[in-house]
Amino acid sequence: MSEILERLRPLFYPKGIILTGVSSHPGKFGAVTYHNLVRFGYEGALYPINRDGAEVLGRPTLRAVSEVPEGSADLAFLCTPASVNEEMLRECARAGVRVAFVASGGYGEAGEEGGELERRLVALAKELGIVIAGPNGQGIVSTSLSMCAQIAPPYPPPGPISMVSQSGNIGASFMNYGVLSNVGFSKGVSCGNSAQLELADYLEYFAADPETRVSLAYLEGVEDGRRFLEVARAHSAQKPLVILLGGVTERGRRAASSHTGALASNERIFAGVCRQAGIARAETVEEAYELAASFARQPLPHGPRTLVFTVAGGWGVLTADACVQAGLELISLPADLREQIDKMVPARWSRGNPIDLAGGETRDTIPEVLEQMAAHPDVDAIIYLGIGIQAAQGQAFKSGPFYPDHGLERMVEFHERQDRRYALAAAEASERHRKPILVASDLVHTDRAYGNAGPLGVKASGRVAYPSGHRAVRALGQMVRYSRYRQRLESAQEDTAIR
Amino acid sequence: MTQTLSEFESKQLLAEAGIAVPAQRLVFSAEDAVRAAEDLCYPVVLKLCGRGIAHKTERDLIRLELLEEDEVHIQAEELLARRGPDESDAGVLVTTMIQGRREVIAGLVRDPQFGPCVMLGLGGVFAEALEDVAYAVAPLGAFDADDLIDALEHARILGRFRGEPEVDRAQLDHILETLGRIGLEQPQVRSIDINPLILMGSRPVVADALVELEAGAS
Numbered sequence: 001m002s003e004i005l006e007r008l009r010p011l012f013y014p015k016g017i018i019l020t021g022v023s024s025h026p027g028k029f030g031a032v033t034y035h036n037l038v039r040f041g042y043e044g045a046l047y048p049i050n051r052d053g054a055e056v057l058g059r060p061t062l063r064a065v066s067e068v069p070e071g072s073a074d075l076a077f078l079c080t081p082a083s084v085n086e087e088m089l090r091e092c093a094r095a096g097v098r099v100a101f102v103a104s105g106g107y108g109e110a111g112e113e114g115g116e117l118e119r120r121l122v123a124l125a126k127e128l129g130i131v132i133a134g135p136n137g138q139g140i141v142s143t144s145l146s147m148c149a150q151i152a153p154p155y156p157p158p159g160p161i162s163m164v165s166q167s168g169n170i171g172a173s174f175m176n177y178g179v180l181s182n183v184g185f186s187k188g189v190s191c192g193n194s195a196q197l198e199l200a201d202y203l204e205y206f207a208a209d210p211e212t213r214v215s216l217a218y219l220e221g222v223e224d225g226r227r228f229l230e231v232a233r234a235h236s237a238q239k240p241l242v243i244l245l246g247g248v249t250e251r252g253r254r255a256a257s258s259h260t261g262a263l264a265s266n267e268r269i270f271a272g273v274c275r276q277a278g279i280a281r282a283e284t285v286e287e288a289y290e291l292a293a294s295f296a297r298q299p300l301p302h303g304p305r306t307l308v309f310t311v312a313g314g315w316g317v318l319t320a321d322a323c324v325q326a327g328l329e330l331i332s333l334p335a336d337l338r339e340q341i342d343k344m345v346p347a348r349w350s351r352g353n354p355i356d357l358a359g360g361e362t363r364d365t366i367p368e369v370l371e372q373m374a375a376h377p378d379v380d381a382i383i384y385l386g387i388g389i390q391a392a393q394g395q396a397f398k399s400g401p402f403y404p405d406h407g408l409e410r411m412v413e414f415h416e417r418q419d420r421r422y423a424l425a426a427a428e429a430s431e432r433h434r435k436p437i438l439v440a441s442d443l444v445h446t447d448r449a450y451g452n453a454g455p456l457g458v459k460a461s462g463r464v465a466y467p468s469g470h471r472a473v474r475a476l477g478q479m480v481r482y483s484r485y486r487q488r489l490e491s492a493q494e495d496t497a498i499r
Numbered sequence: 500m501t502q503t504l505s506e507f508e509s510k511q512l513l514a515e516a517g518i519a520v521p522a523q524r525l526v527f528s529a530e531d532a533v534r535a536a537e538d539l540c541y542p543v544v545l546k547l548c549g550r551g552i553a554h555k556t557e558r559d560l561i562r563l564e565l566l567e568e569d570e571v572h573i574q575a576e577e578l579l580a581r582r583g584p585d586e587s588d589a590g591v592l593v594t595t596m597i598q599g600r601r602e603v604i605a606g607l608v609r610d611p612q613f614g615p616c617v618m619l620g621l622g623g624v625f626a627e628a629l630e631d632v633a634y635a636v637a638p639l640g641a642f643d644a645d646d647l648i649d650a651l652e653h654a655r656i657l658g659r660f661r662g663e664p665e666v667d668r669a670q671l672d673h674i675l676e677t678l679g680r681i682g683l684e685q686p687q688v689r690s691i692d693i694n695p696l697i698l699m700g701s702r703p704v705v706a707d708a709l710v711e712l713e714a715g716a717s
Contacts, residue, residue: 225612229636269610272634275646492641 008197008205010099011133012142012187014075016045017149018068018097020088021079021104022061024054029103029151030079031056033139040148040155047073065091074098077149082106082117082135086124093128100125102135103151108193109136118195125196137192138168141175143185144211159184160213160296164202166191170218170244173285174292182459183293186211198223200231207235214239216292220246220256229277236278237489240295240482243279244288245270278485280478287474293464294475298436300483301381304329306476307373308354308469311361311386316354319383319440319469326477330354334378341369363418367425374429374437381436381480383472384426387465388443388454390415395450416453423457423465438476440466500714501689505550507592509710513693516681518674520705521597527590532575533568535593542566542596546707547578549589553709564596597706600663601656602626602695605703607678608634609689615682617675619647621656622695629653637679644672657698664701671703687713 017037021030034048034056047068050061062068065076065088076092078085082104089100107118118135125132133140139150143158152168156178165171168190178184187206191199199219206215215235222228235241247256248267274281280295282288306328310316323330333353341349345360355373357365373382394415397408404412423439430437444455444467458465466472504512510520524535525548536543547560555561560581562574575591582589602622610616613636620632633650635643648654648671657666674696681688689711697706 222612225610225636226614229613266610266634268632269613269616269634269636272616272647272650273613273636275650276635276640276643488642 002208004201004204005208007131008099008201010074010097011101011131011140011189012205012209013145014044014073014099014147016047016068016073016075017042018047018049018065018073018076018092018095019079019149020049020065020076021081022048022050022056024050024052024056026057028079032151033077033079033103033149036148036150036153036155041146042148043145044147045072065095068095070094071096076100076130077139078102078104078135079151080104082114082121085121085135089121089124089128089130093130097130099131099133101133101137101140101149102192102195103137103139104134105136107135108195118193122196132196133189134192135195138171138190141185141188143187154179156188157182157184159186160211161185161216161292162187162206162209162212162214163216163292164189164191164199164206165218166194166199166220167218167246168192170246170285174216174218174289177286177289177293181289181293181464183296183462183464186213194223200224200228203235203241204231207231207238212239214242214292214295216242216244216288218244218246218288225273229273232273232277232279236482236485240292241277241279242282242288242292242295242478243274244282244285278482278489280482282474282478287471290464290466290471291475291478294436294438294479295482297463298438298479299430299434300486301436301476301480302483303380304480305331305378305380307331307333307379307382309369309373309382309384310354310356311359311366311389313356313358315385315440315469316350316356319385319473320354322470322473323383326473328381328473328477328480331378334376337372337376340372344368366418366422367429370422370425370429370437371432374433374435379435381476382426382430382438383469383476384422384437384439385441385469387422387426387439387441387458388419388447388452389441391419391453392443392447395447395452419452419454420457420460423454423461426458427461427463436476436479438466438472439463440469440472442467501711502714503551503553504710504712505548505552505589505592506546506555506707506709507548507590508550509691509708510705512681512688512710513677513691513705513708516677516685518677518705520708521594524593525590526575526593527579529572529575529579532591532593533571536565536568536571539593539595543571544594544596545571545574545578546592546594547581547586547589548592549582549586552586552589555707597697597699597704599697599699599704601660601666601698602706603657603698603703604632604692604694605674605678605696606693607637607682607688607691609682610636615679617647617679617682619651619675621651621653635675635679637682639676639679644675647675648672663698666698666703667701674703674705689713 022034023031048061053063076097107114148155154172154175156175171190206212247253348358350356394412426437443452444465455465507525514520526532542564545562604620604622606618615637616634631652635647659665692709695706696703
């Protein structure tokens with residue numbers, strides 16, 4: 001395993017980057033990448049190459065790769081035209097480069113002639129002992145070096161997710177969700193045409209990478225299915241792998257084959273692959289991200305026994321439906337838990353699962369109920385609905401004509417403090433008892449303009465706030481499935497050990 | 500190019516790989532058909548059997564539930580008379596009648612990316628409408644066969660259902676695992692289609708099978 005870490009180390013941990021095609025025109029890929037590297041504070045050495053040696057962003061450039069001090073750069077990022085890249089690659093090899101990310105287009109995606117250029121580039125790279133990522137790729141992100149080597153912007157906060165995508169744009173979408181919800185990324189890479197390194201190579205790297213806790217991949221097709229299966233299996237045996245598959249319908253498949261060039265996978269066979277390799281499969285970009293973020297920040301559930309906790313009825317009803325449809329076990333409320341809650345709120349509460357307090361809660365009720373639910377031995381997971389309602393009323397007070405008089409200022413402070421507190425209480429109870437508590441509220445979206453204290457509190461606790469009960473259930477269902485996969489794997493290994 | 504084995508040969512290949520198939524006799528005359536039927540015990544089924552003979556139901560080449568000597572004699576002659584111009588080596592396959600209320604389809608396909616994959620689907624009259632099919636990549640590991648069964652949308656039908664017992668998982672697992680092993684060990688086998696695999700109570704029994712080989716491999 002450490003072999004792959006060593007081979008791809010310069011891609012994600014370069015000590016220096018040679019960047020070719022750094023035009024003085026800020027619309028060109030080379031200039032954009034240079035800007036993004038500087039803008040987000042890449043910590044290594046940068047060697048921008050401009051044919052004329054012109055200043056770019058007010059900084060000096062080098063005229064040729066040959067001017068780069070030998071041994072000072074181990075990664076090349078090529079934005080020069082395909083026609084000159086072979087020459088660039090030779091010079092980069094002389095400078096000590098071991099990996100080249102080729103952002104330039106005009107290769108396999110551009111027809112027969114481009115395909116020939118691509119084959120020649122790979123052959124030359126092999127001869128020079130250089131590994132090729134791309135070509136026609138969007139770039140690389142590695143947050144522990146503040147490295148945003150990309151021809152497009154998203155630079156997510158640092159975090160435990162690593163991402164690989166067969167589409168630069170879907171990769172960007174994943175990272176944009178990271179920017180939005182603050183569960184960040186360790187690494188990100190777009191495959192481009194996968195001339196040499198392919199999706200499975202990056203997954204193999206992430207599986208071995210100690211900074212990656214969960215991997216997220218967008219996939220349209222694989223070249224070598226059996227190797228993919230083997231890599232995915234080895235990955236899932238250690239950490240979760242979330243995959244979004246594109247091209248699951250005939251029309252989508254046709255679009256995919258013109259996009260990636262690879263033969264798209266048969267959807268039903270891929271479903272089998274996911275089952276066999278313990279891959280957590282998502283249906284949409286947002287679900288894929290939320291699932292990765294859930295794995296990254298929530299403890300794994302030990303089983304499917306779920307409690308739904310809500311401060312209002314309808315959400316609980318819909319989420320109960322969603323739990324049942326997702327195969328989660330909506331347990332009957334344990335008698336001792338019912339007795340405990342009976343002592344805390346007026347009798348009109350639901351006295352069942354979903355636990356609906358029907359507005360009967362007082363100042364400390366919600367944190368206390370969260371703690372008791374999480375502590376209960378018959379409970380594996382909790383979905384908590386409706387955070388932020390108090391802060392939303394606070395905002396209505398704040399933005400109205402009576403504020404801050406008539407006691408409204410104090411009331412607003414109380415509401416916001418309470419919602420923040422609920423978010424933290426959920427995270428703390430979850431950590432203390434090592435059980436997932438997923439917090440869901442539409443206010444994540446609807447109250448983004450002013451920043452509702454509830455969802456903001458969830459974000460501050462380092463977790464994702466789900467925009468609906470359904471989205472929380474989708475994530476929890478897959479977490480339960482993965483947990484079962486791991487448990488079975490471990491019990492099978494124990495059996496083998498005993499024999 | 501591929502070549503389709505006859506039902507008789509297909510079942511032999513399965514049997515050699517370790518999938519139990521019901522006793523069968525391939526005969527070329529009505530008299531031999533009668534002797535075979537007596538050997539196997541009534542009721543019996545007759546089918547015209549030869550390489551490349553598919554769509555037996557559509558071509559009316561199956562005679563089910565024959566109970567006595569005369570019937571077997573008449574129907575065997577009738578079937579032999581239905582041989583097409585290039586089907587002169589075809590014979591009559593005599594088997595015991597397999598009866599059950601539930602049917603599945605099991606098979607082997609080769610995916611261009613994932614290689615040999617085992618297929619399981621619901622069979623019977625609604626099979627095409629329901630399209631309830633799942634796959635697993637060969638070889639099937641410890642839980643893969645069971646998971647493949649559970650991956651069917653209507654897996655419930657294979658459980659205790661309307662007076663029928665639950666399918667014998669060990670036997671069905673064995674069939675699925677063996678199909679996967681054939682896929683890995685016999686590269687000349689392009690595909691296998693066991694259709695139907697009839698559940699006689701809890702026991703899955705191969706009622707018909709077609710194996711496709713790479714041309715020239717036989």
